[in-house]
Amino acid sequence: MTDPAIAARGLRKSYGDKTVLDGIDLAVPAGTVFSLLGPNGAGKTTAVKILSTLVTADAGELHVAGHDLAAHPQAVRAAIGVTGQFSAVDGLITGEENMLLMADLHHLSRREGRRVTGELLERFDLVEASKKPAATYSGGMKRRLDIAMTLVGGPRVIFLDEPTTGLDPRSRHNMWQIIRELVTGGVTVFLTTQYLEEADQLADRIAVLHDGRIAAEGSAGELKRLVPGGHVRLRFTDPAAYRSAAGALPGTTRDDEALSLQIPSDGSQRDLRSVLDRLESAGVEADELTVHTPDLDDVFFALTGGTAIPDQPKENVR
Ligand SMILES: Nc1ncnc2c1ncn2[C@@H]1O[C@H](COP(=O)(O)OP(=O)(O)OP(=O)(O)O)[C@@H](O)[C@H]1O
Numbered sequence: 001m002t003d004p005a006i007a008a009r010g011l012r013k014s015y016g017d018k019t020v021l022d023g024i025d026l027a028v029p030a031g032t033v034f035s036l037l038g039p040n041g042a043g044k045t046t047a048v049k050i051l052s053t054l055v056t057a058d059a060g061e062l063h064v065a066g067h068d069l070a071a072h073p074q075a076v077r078a079a080i081g082v083t084g085q086f087s088a089v090d091g092l093i094t095g096e097e098n099m100l101l102m103a104d105l106h107h108l109s110r111r112e113g114r115r116v117t118g119e120l121l122e123r124f125d126l127v128e129a130s131k132k133p134a135a136t137y138s139g140g141m142k143r144r145l146d147i148a149m150t151l152v153g154g155p156r157v158i159f160l161d162e163p164t165t166g167l168d169p170r171s172r173h174n175m176w177q178i179i180r181e182l183v184t185g186g187v188t189v190f191l192t193t194q195y196l197e198e199a200d201q202l203a204d205r206i207a208v209l210h211d212g213r214i215a216a217e218g219s220a221g222e223l224k225r226l227v228p229g230g231h232v233r234l235r236f237t238d239p240a241a242y243r244s245a246a247g248a249l250p251g252t253t254r255d256d257e258a259l260s261l262q263i264p265s266d267g268s269q270r271d272l273r274s275v276l277d278r279l280e281s282a283g284v285e286a287d288e289l290t291v292h293t294p295d296l297d298d299v300f301f302a303l304t305g306g307t308a309i310p311d312q313p314k315e316n317v318r
Pocket of ligand 1 (some may be wrong): 015020038039040042043044045046047094195
């Protein structure tokens with residue numbers, strides 16, 4: 001097996017007497033997306049800052065892109081790209097000028113700088129806007145420019161700190177596509193997000209950060225299997241039908257106000273059939289049936305004790 005692109009053992013960081021990272025172990029295989037999930041203030045940005053050499057850890061053995069972070073921070077810096085919550089884009093100059101500036105910083109020749117800039121502007125659909133000041137760009141365009149600037153140096157490992165926070169759904173999906181393409185090209189992506197759906201969509205592996213530790217780590221599927229929470233919900237408009245159904249289906253959780261019943265279920269066909277058979281025998285029909293399979297929300301709430309997180313779609317209506 002090749003060395004992981006990012007490896008941390010016993011990573012610790014405190015600010016004053018506040019322990020932010022309390023001994024974290026991570027291993028991110030090259031060419032994969034790793035997502036660090038956590039509520040506000042969990043320490044995601046601190047982890048990114050440490051792994052990208054911007055902040056020094058108090059303890060831990062850290063390797064990024066094959067280099068020891070403590071011994072060779074310059075080598076790490078040369079191999080990585082970072083797009084943080086505070087963008088590197090200068091609004092006063094054009095998108096193209098921002099890119100060329102980046103090319104200068106990476107000591108590319110004028111010619112090479114122009115070539116790389118042209119290619120990336122094209123790839124990120126910014127050619128038309130390239131001669132306009134970046135301050136006039138939409139939020140999505142600025143993020144695209146930010147990532148394009150990060151790519152000028154050809155990094156093998158990219159840290160994306162909440163890359164879609166504040167973007168509208170279309171821009172968010174565009175960004176997801178960009179991230180998928182980066183990974184197809186062999187880049188390793190370390191992604192922090194507050195959006196569970198984003199981690200579900202993109203990440204090969206997900207770690208949930210809570211109280212300075214990794215509360216759980218695994219693929220989205222593995223994490224979902226950690227928690228119970230699957231159920232069928234039946235909604236009624238007729239109170240009499242609601243009451244008959246409640247009588248016919250023991251073990252349900254009732255919501256008398258909403259006229260809805262919640263029945264624990266693994267979501268399998270057999271389970272659904274048994275619910276429907278019982279309703280049929282009782283001669284009642286539900287007005288709505290939804291199947292809820294555990295999602296990352298459930299995992300997150302179970303692991304972090306219900307810390308607030310933005311709303312996520314929770315149910316699949318079948
Ligand atoms: N330079 C600093 N000095 C003191 N405390 C800090 C510093 N940087 C971060 N912290 C504290 O460390 C904790 C973790 O912050 P961090 O920014 O890493 O969280 P986060 O998970 O990225 O949250 P968010 O989603 O809000 O960005 C917070 O309590 C924060 O107040």
